[in-house]
Amino acid sequence: MRVQDLSTPAVVVDVDVLDANLRTMAAVHPGPALRPHVKAHKCTALAAAQAAIGHRSFTCATVREVVGMAAAGLGHDLLLANEVVDAGRLRSMVDAAVRHDARVTVAVDSVATIEAAAAAGVTEVLVDVDVGLPRCGCAVADAGHVADLARARGLQVRGVMGYEGHLMALDDPVAQRDRVDEAMALLVAAHADVGGDVISAGGTGTHHLHRTVGHPGGAPGVTEVQAGSYALMDSHYAARGHPFGLACHVLGTVVSVSSRHAVADVGLKAMGMDHGNPTTGAGAVWFLSDEHVTFAPTRPVAVGERVAFVPAHIDPTLAMHEAIWLVRGDEVLDRWPIDLRHW
Amino acid sequence: MRVQDLSTPAVVVDVDVLDANLRTMAAVHPGPALRPHVKAHKCTALAAAQAAIGHRSFTCATVREVVGMAAAGLGHDLLLANEVVDAGRLRSMVDAAVRHDARVTVAVDSVATIEAAAAAGVTEVLVDVDVGLPRCGCAVADAGHVADLARARGLQVRGVMGYEGHLMALDDPVAQRDRVDEAMALLVAAHADVGGDVISAGGTGTHHLHRTVGHPGGAPGVTEVQAGSYALMDSHYAARGHPFGLACHVLGTVVSVSSRHAVADVGLKAMGMDHGNPTTGAGAVWFLSDEHVTFAPTRPVAVGERVAFVPAHIDPTLAMHEAIWLVRGDEVLDRWPIDLRHW
Numbered sequence: 001m002r003v004q005d006l007s008t009p010a011v012v013v014d015v016d017v018l019d020a021n022l023r024t025m026a027a028v029h030p031g032p033a034l035r036p037h038v039k040a041h042k043c044t045a046l047a048a049a050q051a052a053i054g055h056r057s058f059t060c061a062t063v064r065e066v067v068g069m070a071a072a073g074l075g076h077d078l079l080l081a082n083e084v085v086d087a088g089r090l091r092s093m094v095d096a097a098v099r100h101d102a103r104v105t106v107a108v109d110s111v112a113t114i115e116a117a118a119a120a121g122v123t124e125v126l127v128d129v130d131v132g133l134p135r136c137g138c139a140v141a142d143a144g145h146v147a148d149l150a151r152a153r154g155l156q157v158r159g160v161m162g163y164e165g166h167l168m169a170l171d172d173p174v175a176q177r178d179r180v181d182e183a184m185a186l187l188v189a190a191h192a193d194v195g196g197d198v199i200s201a202g203g204t205g206t207h208h209l210h211r212t213v214g215h216p217g218g219a220p221g222v223t224e225v226q227a228g229s230y231a232l233m234d235s236h237y238a239a240r241g242h243p244f245g246l247a248c249h250v251l252g253t254v255v256s257v258s259s260r261h262a263v264a265d266v267g268l269k270a271m272g273m274d275h276g277n278p279t280t281g282a283g284a285v286w287f288l289s290d291e292h293v294t295f296a297p298t299r300p301v302a303v304g305e306r307v308a309f310v311p312a313h314i315d316p317t318l319a320m321h322e323a324i325w326l327v328r329g330d331e332v333l334d335r336w337p338i339d340l341r342h343w
Numbered sequence: 344m345r346v347q348d349l350s351t352p353a354v355v356v357d358v359d360v361l362d363a364n365l366r367t368m369a370a371v372h373p374g375p376a377l378r379p380h381v382k383a384h385k386c387t388a389l390a391a392a393q394a395a396i397g398h399r400s401f402t403c404a405t406v407r408e409v410v411g412m413a414a415a416g417l418g419h420d421l422l423l424a425n426e427v428v429d430a431g432r433l434r435s436m437v438d439a440a441v442r443h444d445a446r447v448t449v450a451v452d453s454v455a456t457i458e459a460a461a462a463a464g465v466t467e468v469l470v471d472v473d474v475g476l477p478r479c480g481c482a483v484a485d486a487g488h489v490a491d492l493a494r495a496r497g498l499q500v501r502g503v504m505g506y507e508g509h510l511m512a513l514d515d516p517v518a519q520r521d522r523v524d525e526a527m528a529l530l531v532a533a534h535a536d537v538g539g540d541v542i543s544a545g546g547t548g549t550h551h552l553h554r555t556v557g558h559p560g561g562a563p564g565v566t567e568v569q570a571g572s573y574a575l576m577d578s579h580y581a582a583r584g585h586p587f588g589l590a591c592h593v594l595g596t597v598v599s600v601s602s603r604h605a606v607a608d609v610g611l612k613a614m615g616m617d618h619g620n621p622t623t624g625a626g627a628v629w630f631l632s633d634e635h636v637t638f639a640p641t642r643p644v645a646v647g648e649r650v651a652f653v654p655a656h657i658d659p660t661l662a663m664h665e666a667i668w669l670v671r672g673d674e675v676l677d678r679w680p681i682d683l684r685h686w
Contacts, residue, residue, distance in 0.1 A: 139601070269662040
């Protein structure tokens, strides 16, 4: 099968760029020093490639991601890095973990999340700590108390996590390093009150600022880095100079051409838009509609021609599609189902 | 089943508001004067409700929408209001139409789209005309020629369509009326060169400006109005004073609360973001992450509490979900699969 045989819109991944990205990150944070986040791709086949290069512990954002990873035999050490209070879903996750011999750890940051985890039969938790991003996580000062509450409910507390998501895209590298250091000092302080072996943080945008076994240059503190976008990348992260290539685009077909613009079949339902418009080498993107992208081509394009659009944000884009097409040049090598979608 | 039993995020539709919206539109543009656009909901059960109130002709944006509508027995008169040059997909659509005794008409605006339709065994087309939105559609001056080319390839030309999408959200009602009149004058001029019985245009944002059999006050010209969002609505259209209620929200669960903000499980993968953040009566939305919305509550909220978020754009939001939950008050009446997703 050739790329031109693909129906569009299609998520296309260059296998060599993907492999290079996986190798590059594994050299910085090898083995258990990286806990890849599957929310970026929601694809067990891609997770298997990450496991094959040495990362056997994974981060998940949803129960369905945990269950799917366990069922795929990738349940060595799964972290649900998210607060969930849905008792039925948590129980089904625990059942799946038992059935597939998977280890599952859940983030908690409150009495309610501890109660939900304990009632569902979860056995291991991390205390989620607010390190500056206004989202989940308890206050640093409360972390020890949250850990005590969890232990009192019979839960094993493995340590802490804290996602410095507000620092992923700072323009000034010195300011970014300083602020990551500050955030990690908070997390280390919380850990002193919590205990356990795990201090988990980070993302693609700050991966180079964390010191792990393979990367002595970063700030001390974490035992593992959570990163997901690095594998496929997007235009938002690519603009920040990280050593990862753009492995992924959404392939479209030109369906209409006028004197001033052209239209391809990659619309709002095929492209995460929260970080802005996709980009293309074929011209300047004007706007997207439900099923269309209108762009001003920089060279003449014809109806039927294929055009690649690079998403500004990879995670929500992948979640809209049923499969990844793995290619090398013009050859389609494989189809990987995006099998961890929904909740 | 009660609303509090739903797993979140969940698309929830108030059946009484939906029914009122369907009745209101059917009073303005009854029966065949409205060709509801299924792209707004991608749900054959909702389309069946539109058919039950008298609209038996439908607009589709993708081949999969056409095939699904035909398979659901809703194939009385399906318009694929979009240019498609994928020969395999068009053939599968024609096969499905034959199998399910459905009538399918396809939009064309160029030689390539005419060739693709004819080669796939499509028998009926509309000439898509550019009435000002920079997207698909041939120039008005070319419409007659496009129709001649289609007829020369053995296709029946049923008429013209032209979507004035750039005029859906004009703030000044007089300017909007004038510009819709101008756009429809272009479409009528194109129709004079094309012929056929159909002049199809419009959307929820301009539905009141088109004259049809049930609505003598609008601009003359069209034989039918395409509208989709009116059934469920969103905050973008609701701000414009149309006589349709907000029937739909995405229900979330609060998973974390701090002194300044709260977090619910409705993120970027559950909410179309191209028109901006969702809105909620529970407070001010700060931002969305992949699986979270952070908001500043206007009253105290507790972990586990349910909060409703109204999407800014209904179409891409619905395309992210597997089902609509139909409710009246606290009672869940039905689950409608969103069965026309993808392409």
